[in-house]
Amino acid sequence: MADQTNTLLRIENIEKSFGDTTVLKDISIDVAQGELITFIGPSGSGKTTLLRIVGGFHDQSSGEIVISGASMNGVPPEKRETGMVFQNYALFPHMTVYQNVEYGLKIAKVTKEERRTRIEEALQQVHLHEYADRKPSELSGGQQQRVAIARCLVLKPKVLLLDEPLSNLDANLRAYMRDEIRRLKEELNLTIIFVTHDQDEALSISDRVLVLDGGLVQQLDDPSTVYQQPANEFVANFVGYANIIEGTVEGGVFKATEEEGFQLNVNGLDAKSKLVIRPEHFEVNEDGPIRGRITKTVYHGSYTRCSVQIGQLELLVDARKENVKRDMDIRLSHPTHLHFID
Structure with a gap:
């Protein structure tokens, strides 16, 4: 597990309401550099909303997101140094793998020479350097997911956000991609927030697991503790x-x-x-x-x-x-x- 004293991301007293409905209630979490923490909970528990608040895609009703000591309140997603991999990957079908990975760098006005270096490095990291000229339709689901990850890695995010990225894959490929995400996390010392509805997936991939229900933190612990020592009846029944x-x-x-x-x-x-x-x-x-x-x-x-x-x-x-x-x-x-x- 990552050193918990080396906090990179702080989620402080976050609350979020949509109209009269409160979906997050006073959530506070510290995430260390190099840590992979997974949010799990039933539908409507607030896990995806919390992930999107970290990424800047939703504004919180109150509270603060802090990355590397700097408040992210009011900072748009493209300036937060976070990278989001969506459930459907959101690849451009008319572009090659290389062009998809390059897109964010062009928006950021990175020079062509540096773009080439960073794209080649990212494709090597996800083992797709031989597929640079292919279109997304010519790739498997797992390969498409790795393109989406590479598109984030080239931007060198401080926090990688994964929103149920494995849900569209078959069981064997899911297991393989879990190993790949762990490999990238260890090799690059990545800080990752992972959202899934699959409890087995959360237990197998995480340094710590955050269990949410009704917008409240039910338990935040390492996977073994969450499973063997559930904090309450909800966690005991929900996890396994x-x-x-x-x-x-x-x-x-x-x-x-x-x-x-x-x-x-x-x-x-x-x-x-x-x-x-x-x-x-x-x-x-x-x-x-x-x-x-x-x-x-x-x-x-x-x-x-x-x-x-x-x-x-x-x-x-x-x-x-x-x-x-x-x-x-x-x-x-x-x-x-x-x-x-x-």
């Missing part, structure tokens, strides 16, 4: 799948309210009223203390997701064994990881 069990703790033992027979040893943990257990933290074990019955199965290749009925309690369990099936009685070991929320 979770069993959230209400209960009480007595003498280091958690007892589920819905099913008194469901008890777990939680001695030494900061126990609260709601217990979070991810489906993969259960293991099917013939000697396990938890007994249940499978009511539904969904095959996922490397595991089978099972709905397991334990008295009145229904849990999601990821079984690694191939012989699990519906209406089968099983036993589960004590979960490998437990986390409590209020």
Whole structure:
């Protein structure tokens, strides 16, 4: 992770309203030089609005955007030293790759000689130097996305803004492009703000993840902490799948309210009223203390997701064994990881 003391971008007390609707409420974040932070949240959570405020495409209702110590309030997008890659890439279809990458430099009145040097460098960085004379229609989706990134890189932005840039790609290409973005980030020490609706994508690509809902920050942490230690019930349910069990703790033992027979040893943990257990933290074990019955199965290749009925309690369990099936009685070991929320 980037050094958090080396702040490049400061988002200070940002609020944004559209008419009577407030979409962002007092958002404050510091982003370090070389850090990749991802905004996630449901539709309407404010993640894209916040990204566009950083880039200058929306004006905030109050608060301040600061880049390298300078306030960006009132500064137009082209003068913010940020680069935006849009979801649809926004390439000019009649121009070649070279001309698309060159466009912003021409607007900035960069000399022809320097344009050539910077374009060649950017195309090398995204591995497209052999495609300079092609039109966008002659490129794959991943190649088009890399052209859009190169068009930003030639302008040498201090902050690269990515607005769901992988959503139009198939699964394998998405994974490849995630690796490419991480590579560029590490090689160039880029500061990147990434917006996605894909939680797995956010966890795999980010140094930190910002979870938004209702215009409020629900959690801002490294991916492992967001997943393993969600701050509240919303984060637990939104990022991945979770069993959230209400209960009480007595003498280091958690007892589920819905099913008194469901008890777990939680001695030494900061126990609260709601217990979070991810489906993969259960293991099917013939000697396990938890007994249940499978009511539904969904095959996922490397595991089978099972709905397991334990008295009145229904849990999601990821079984690694191939012989699990519906209406089968099983036993589960004590979960490998437990986390409590209020």
